[in-house]
Every structure is written in structure tokens, then in C-alpha cells.
Amino acid sequence: MKNCLVVDDSKVIRKVARHILESLDLSVSEAVDGQDALTQCEASAPDVVLLDWNMPVMSGMEFLQALSSAKMTARPKIIFCTTENGISHIKAAVEAGADEYVMKPFDRETLESKLAIVGVI
Amino acid sequence: MAIPPPDAILQGAARILSGLLEARTGQILSEGRAWRMETALRPVLRAHNLRDIDDLAAQVVRRRNARLEEDVVNALLNNESSFFRDLQVFDMIHRQILPRIQEDRQEERTLRIWSAGCSTGQEAYSLAIRLRNEAARWSGWRIEILATDISSAAIEQARSGIFSQMDVQRGLGVGDLIKWFEPHGEEWRANAELRRMIEFRQDNLFDPRAPSGEFDLLLCRNVLLYFTAERRQAVLHLLARHSHAGSVLLLGAGETMIGQGDDFAPHADFRGGYAPKALASNNADRAMRGVG
Numbered sequence: 001m002k003n004c005l006v007v008d009d010s011k012v013i014r015k016v017a018r019h020i021l022e023s024l025d026l027s028v029s030e031a032v033d034g035q036d037a038l039t040q041c042e043a044s045a046p047d048v049v050l051l052d053w054n055m056p057v058m059s060g061m062e063f064l065q066a067l068s069s070a071k072m073t074a075r076p077k078i079i080f081c082t083t084e085n086g087i088s089h090i091k092a093a094v095e096a097g098a099d100e101y102v103m104k105p106f107d108r109e110t111l112e113s114k115l116a117i118v119g120v121i
Numbered sequence: 122m123a124i125p126p127p128d129a130i131l132q133g134a135a136r137i138l139s140g141l142l143e144a145r146t147g148q149i150l151s152e153g154r155a156w157r158m159e160t161a162l163r164p165v166l167r168a169h170n171l172r173d174i175d176d177l178a179a180q181v182v183r184r185r186n187a188r189l190e191e192d193v194v195n196a197l198l199n200n201e202s203s204f205f206r207d208l209q210v211f212d213m214i215h216r217q218i219l220p221r222i223q224e225d226r227q228e229e230r231t232l233r234i235w236s237a238g239c240s241t242g243q244e245a246y247s248l249a250i251r252l253r254n255e256a257a258r259w260s261g262w263r264i265e266i267l268a269t270d271i272s273s274a275a276i277e278q279a280r281s282g283i284f285s286q287m288d289v290q291r292g293l294g295v296g297d298l299i300k301w302f303e304p305h306g307e308e309w310r311a312n313a314e315l316r317r318m319i320e321f322r323q324d325n326l327f328d329p330r331a332p333s334g335e336f337d338l339l340l341c342r343n344v345l346l347y348f349t350a351e352r353r354q355a356v357l358h359l360l361a362r363h364s365h366a367g368s369v370l371l372l373g374a375g376e377t378m379i380g381q382g383d384d385f386a387p388h389a390d391f392r393g394g395y396a397p398k399a400l401a402s403n404n405a406d407r408a409m410r411g412v413g
Contacts, residue, residue: 085286087304094295101295103286109203110290116208117294 002120003027005046005076007037007063009055013104017050017081020108024121034058038066045072048120050111051098053082053089064096077118081106134178138162141181141190142197146271147327148347154199165192195274199347202240204292205247206342207374210393214338215251218369218391222337223258225367231263235336235363237326237356238344239268242279242319243292246311248340249318250297267332269324280321282311326356335365343373345381354382361385364397371395 031037245268361384385395
């Protein structure tokens with residue numbers, strides 16, 4: 001079973017995402033900020049990271065930059081999942097290495113579609 | 122049309138409205154869609170200041186308001202669509218079908234695609250995106266994408282190229298979103314280059330004024346399932362008339378040609394695709410006889 005790491009400081013968003021992802025037969029782990037996510041990725045790389053932009057301690061963009069120099073066996077797919085819905089943010093995320101981008105609010109169909117595009121499901 | 126007594130109108134509102142849909146589009150309202158009728162018609166009730174669907178049906182029976190009838194039909198049609206719906210189908214089009222067509226049409230250097238029952242246009246835009254992403258490969262080719270649908274509202278939206286945030290997140294990759302769409306208020310709009318590639322036209326698949334000529338690739342996905350068996354065959358006859366021996370027809374994932382007449386047969390090379398039967402055999406006969 002493939003694993004998705006949900007990185008979001010909102011407990012509600014993590015809960016909603018977990019519910020959807022588990023219904024898509026993915027195992028789910030959670031991180032509350034970028035630093036927490038980085039620690040978990042270095043311990044065991046997930047197949048995909050669902051990544052919020054604005055978080056305390058370490059933002060999604062800072063996590064993405066840190067991930068590029070982290071020691072990992074395999075790089076996970078990165079799907080930004082954020083309320084930053086402007087095209088400049090989307091372009092910046094892609095340039096920084098994000099594989100996909102989800103604009104909140106999202107639903108099951110959106111997540112399913114993005115996971116299929118990155119080849120996780 | 123005679124006006125039925127009020128009691129009959131009250132009892133038969135759903136029947137009257139689904140009858141209007143069938144008369145105008147050939148589509149039958151399945152049980153699954155019938156239960157959503159009230160929800161689907163709510164905006165129509167508001168727009169025309171009507172109390173409920175019984176009131177609406179009474180207006181429809183009087184046949185005095187063409188605009189109202191059009192709005193009812195538009196509301197009852199299922200316009201569900203998404204970009205690159207059934208990704209495997211688009212991969213097959215991209216990796217197998219288009220290269221074959223390109224090989225076959227090397228001399229003419231024309232590619233004609235018909236998205237029949239295109240709804241709000243995502244299928245046609247998905248095809249246009251794939252073709253534009255490989256612009257060099259199609260350099261010097263005349264590419265025509267015709268997209269037709271019975272719903273005037275759907276065609277209007279398709280032609281505008283404007284899609285909600287939710288729409289552009291269903292099936293469309295972020296790379297294609299950045300490349301081919303522009304922010305349009307809270308929504309997104311396909312850019313002019315993409316919009317120019319597609320001719321959107323309101324068209325009834327039973328109307329004899331069908332598009333002209335033959336198409337290399339015909340997509341009629343998730344359309345036949347709304348028709349009776351007889352009407353399905355009529356649509357397939359029409360599609361066959363606009364096919365040539367090398368044409369490929371693609372239906373929806375849950376749709377089959379079994380019991381749908383003799384116009385098409387499963388394609389020998391493309392899984393889930395269909396080839397025009399009579400034309401294919403005519404072509405084989407001609408080849409055997411050394412004709413052409």
C-alpha cells in the first residue's frame with residue numbers, strides 16, 4: 001500500500017484529507033509543519049506528500065527547498081494543497097519542484113485526479 | 122397540444138418534463154437522474170418565478186415560452202465532464218491512435234476530430250492541449266476539432282473557455298493549467314490559441330444537418346447511454362456516415378457496441394476503440410481486387 005504524508009497545520013484539513021486518501025487505498029501519516037514533515041521523510045520516505053503552503057516553524061516552500069538536499073532513498077511526489085490560488089504562487093511552486101497543485105477547497109475527485117496524474121494511484 | 126386537467130398536471134409533472142427532454146434531445150431520463158429532477162430544475166424555477174415543478178410543468182404544457190423550455194432541457198441534460206476523463210483513453214489516443222492516423226494521412230496532412238456530445242468542452246480542450254503540446258510533430262498539418270452538443274448552455278460555456286477552479290483541477294495537470302489557461306476573476310479561461318483550435322456548435326445527433334465530411338477520430342463518450350436502443354443505432358449510423366475506413370470511434374468506458382447494429386466493429390488494434398464495419402470490409406474487398 002502506498003503512503004501519503006499529509007502536511008498541514010490544520011487538524012480539520014488533515015482529517016478530511018486522511019478520510020479521502022484512505023478511501024483511495026492509501027496509508028496516511030500526518031505532519032503539522034514542514035520541519036515535522038522533513039523529519040518524517042528522512043526517516044521513511046512516503047510515496048507522495050500533500051503539502052500546505054503557510055505553516056508555522058517551516059512553510060511548504062521551505063520544506064520543498066530543504067527536501068532537495070535531504071538524504072533520502074527516493075524522492076516523494078509533491079502535491080501542494082493550499083489556499084494560495086494565484087497563478088504566481090502556482091508557478092513558483094512548480095519552479096520549486098512541486099509535481100502538482102491543489103487549490104483549496106478540494107474534494108475527493110480533485111485529489112483522486114491529482115494522485116492519478118502523479119502516478120500514485 | 123391540449124391542456125390536461127390540473128390534476129393530471131400535478132400528478133404528471135415529472136413525466137411531462139422528461140417527455141419534453143426526450144422530444145427535444147432523444148434522451149430518456151433514467152431513474153438515477155429522475156430523482157435529481159427537482160434539484161436540477163431549482164435554478165429554472167427561480168429564474169422564471171415559478172412555485173414548484175408542477176407549476177413549471179403546467180407552463181411547459183401551455184407551450185408559450187420557448188425560453189422556459191430551453192432552460193428546462195438545459196437543466197435536465199447531464200453536463201458532467203472533466204479534462205482528460207479516463208486518462209488511459211487519452212494515453213491511447215496520444216500514443217497509439219494519433220500516430221496511426223498521422224501515418225495514414227501523411228499525404229493529405231489533415232486531421233479531423235469530432236467530439237460528439239462534447240458537453241462543456243473539456244474533452245475537446247484536452248485533445249487540443251495534447252496536440253498543441255506536440256506542435257512540432259503536427260507542423261504543416263491542418264487540424265480541425267469539431268465539438269457538438271445538444272445543450273445550448275453547455276456549448277456557450279465551452280465556447281467561452283471559462284472553467285471554475287474545481288473544473289480545472291479535475292484531470293488537468295498543473296503544467297497544462299499554467300501553459301494553456303489564464304486567471305479569469307475567480308475562474309480560469311482557456312487561452313485564445315487553444316480556443317481557436319476548436320469549433321463548438323450546438324447540434325442534435327438526430328438532425329440531418331450533421332457536420333460535413335469524414336472524421337479520422339470520433340469520440341462519442343458517455344452519450345449513447347442516455348438513448349433508447351433505436352436512437353443509439355441512429356446515432357451510430359450518423360457516426361458511420363462521417364467515418365472512413367481508417368476512422369476510429371471511441372465510446373465511454375461503460376458503453377458497448379454489442380446489440381447496437383452493424384455499423385462498427387471492435388477495432389483490431391485499439392482496445393475499446395471501434396472501426397466502421399462496412400467501410401473496413403469494403404476497403405478490404407477493394408484491396409483484394411486491387412482497386413483504388
